[in-house]
Amino acid sequence: MTVPMPKKIIGFGNPLLDISANVDQAFLEKYDLEADNAILADEKHVPMYEELAKNYKAAFIPGGATQNTMRVLQWLLQKTPGLTTMVGCVGTDEYAKIMSDQAEADGVHTAYLRDADTPTGTCAVCITGQHRSMVANLAAANNYKESHLDSEGIWDLVKSADIGYISSFFLTVSPPTIQRVAKHFAESNKLFCMNLSAPFLPQFFKEPMAAALPYCDIVFGNESEAAAYSEANGLGLTDVGKIALAIAALPKEGDTGVSRMVVFTQGPDCTVIAKDGNVTKYDVNRLDESEIVDTNAAGDAFVAGFLSQVAKGNSVEESVRCGHWAAQLIIKYSGCTFPPTCEFK
Template identity: 25%
Template sequence: MQAKVVVIGSLNMDLVTRAERLPRAGETLAGESFITVPGGKGANQAVAAARLGAQVSMVGCVGDDAYGEQLRAALLVEQIDCDAVTAVPGISSGVALIVVDASSQNAIVIVAGGNGRLTPEVVARFDSKLAEADVIICQLEVPMDTVEHALQRARELGKIVILNPAPASGPLPASWFSMLDYLIPNESEAAALTGITVDSLASAEAAASQLLKAGAAKVIITLGALGSLFADGQRITHFPAPKVQPVDTTAAGDTFVGGFAAALAQGKSEAEAIAFGQIAAALSVTRAGAQPSIPRLSDVQGFRPS
């Protein structure tokens, strides 16, 4: 049977405009282009897991607006179960307003919208989805008490539990660590969790060691072009990244998390799952956009390093 992954998290519509430069306070600029792109870390990870071989259910909230309908439709195209994607009356869907300048610097305003209405009670209504899962993934773009409920329930059900602590602004609650199988931050998130600047393999090892001391069972720190670092208290292993020509790094971390979860749910070893996730993430950075850049299983299977 196809492995089952449940993603509990955010769905956003990214509203992206490009301009020669970012506007100053009170200034109106003429933009060069505008696109809407389905996103949100939860939805991105759900799409990645689905394209990379898992049967996926999404648990989240959108508004009762056109964006909410489009966000659901984008997941349904990937054959993701959206029974637990709830439309909340009288509220907007989550949006990210993004202005990108000619040097690819950006300014972003995020409105939580429906994501802020994903309460523990909403998740509890879909407990059967969690019970059917092999792997459950959470992030931090929904209320913290909802994440805590999801982690606790996933642990009670004996599922493989993954937390991608993004966005991270400080240490995690101490009680969370014992509920996790895998904690997967990137460099900046690891720095926020530990206070250690992560800019090398040595500093990544120090951050991973601190997270293990805090109670994490296993830590994977994603390091962009450097690959990733795995630590479980017994060993620390560096996995170099496949060499590719990058175009856009958007959603690379989400692709890794989704790919790692899909491979793990299918019975792959940790090392195999990490390598699989890294190939998927490497392929994603060779393409523009968030969800449009996420590769499919056949792409990963056909990858040959340059």
């Protein structure tokens, strides 16, 4: 019996080169950072990237939320390279080459817009024990333009993809791109997915998020992002399951034949899924704390695990199981890195 090829997935987001290093509490205080938080860099954060690269044993890893998910997805699928495609904007510098070479080596097709006038975006991943604080300096990633869709065969890649995915970080960059791509997926009855990504996004980018949500078949997030969405939209809800139900019930465009699903993770606590007016909870097998190296990219890996099984046509239960497995594997490594061979069964 021939096993069918998994569906193709295209991701739009902010390609960033992660500069990942173990730091101390004094470093966090110096740059006014909080553990387990993700923010955009402002002027006071600019010196930290050079400081990490020069004074700490920093690792350079292809990053950015969407790119993390595409890399882990390709690794999980372990099939022909190019089942996953990453679209975003980078510079033409050495950082862009490092990132592109590593992502392509992982089997991800990188369809970057290249900006010769702006350096490649970076993300400082400041690790303290089992916690991380991420500070993204978007740089070139902030310069993605919708016009890129009509060049370099990008729209052909969109049309050939079966699943579309964005992180909400991309809402800060190019809402017109999101709208155009999302509408294509809705009109073509294909699956479109979005991740809430960070609490500040539903708080401060409420309008572009509201514009994108009607096109979303699957919405991912975690408990803090759910709470931020509830507060920003005046839902008056604190229960994660009820917030998930409220998002699932929002108006929906397109006719993929499925109702919207909302998937909220809660770290070591149960994953909550809302669909068709019902909430289902999936327990997480807790890791021993001694196994946890770095929680960076755990959420991105969960999405990759989940979508890898969706791409194979497997059940929601199997999708959650793979999501939990991928997240737990990633946090055993520093940064968004993984062993050569995927052993998920």
